[in-house]
Amino acid sequence: MKKLLILLLLYSYSLTAQKLAKGFVYLNDVDKSIQSELRYFSNNNFIGKPIDGYHKNCIIITLKAALQLKEIQQQLVKQGLSLKIYDAYRPQEAVNHFVKWARILDDTLMKKEYYPDVPKSKLFSLGFIASKSGHTRGSTVDLTIIDTKTGKELDMGSPYDFFGKESHPFYKNIAKEQQKNRLLLRNIMIKNGFTPYNNEWWHFTLKNEPFPKTYFNFPIE
Template sequence: MKKTMFILICLIFNFSFSQNLPEGFVYLSEVIPDIESELRYLENHNFTGRPVPGYESNKIILSTPAAKALEKVQQELENDGYCLKIFDAYRPQRAVDSFIAWSKKAEDTLTKSEFYPNKRKMNLFSLGYIATKSGHSRGSTVDLTIIDANTLEEIDMGGKFDFFGERSHHNFEDLNKNQRQNREYLKSIMSKYGFRHYSEEWWHYTLRNEPFPETYFNFTIK
């Protein structure tokens, strides 16, 4: 009896918790309970060097169709002994606006050596590494990689997440065979389940038939 009541309370809590999201969105953990994540914009380890406005909780939000498509990706990866690790998913417009403000502070180069050593900060938008209107804010774009299901270690993609440079491009040639195969493995399985890749960033994918192609949301992640 106590166990039944506990399950019922959990279901009620999760239901009410989900109702805080706009219709058509879901917490990814409700679809993929064992999803691994490292939400970079929630903490200091990102190209701005500080937590990003709009990120108030360690939760991944996506449109429902994107989350369900990722579930299929996860299932196939698990058959091969791997799984997904998420760096970013839905991103509030206020976060994007903070990136714009950051780009205008020429003196703030705290993270240059790690994230954009060979690029001028003011050029990151024109080069396509940051957008004034991000697909992430439409809720069906996700930044991710593949990890070993047992060790949870990232497989070698030949470059780090959010590195602003040619090494992040899908067609970057100076990779070893294993790195090229890993990138192609991720791209092929994401494509299989309805995602298109972004040529400038090996980790960036958008659901082809996204449900909100013209809407940029601004609700807080909490």
């Protein structure tokens, strides 16, 4: 039954899919209720300006990952909650932009907000910046949970994309409610087929992702 659903969805998305790599979709076509804030399309990110390859404010992801996010969303909606996506598919040119920026040590426009306690010179060695990203394979997602009544994000104890130990999923020096919120996100993602990343509470990759060795570079538009 699920295979049939995938085939039907692929057919219905055939026109828009012509603009994407095969197997990718716009998340909004799969579930319009999932919220988003594409940070790398804006100035609100650790570099402080839009990132190369982000030409439109839309979430692109593999169909397989999108269907799992839809299932998660259906479970959260029953609790008065919703997913909110910060980033999903990320073109290689965006990763290259990160790498180029990290090597310009005097460009620290957003240091206070995103990496106040980490020297920029150590972003590579500490694993915050790398030349390859799971996002570029299309089945990794950065996200949080919001309260649908207030529209506000649940308090996770540290901001998205914060470079520091505070972003580790099991960081203890935060309030109990913040720890509870992190576990809520982590548990529902794991339950529905995603693998968490040890250093970032917001980062998850689909198990058995469809393109485990392919790093794509088509733009987000």
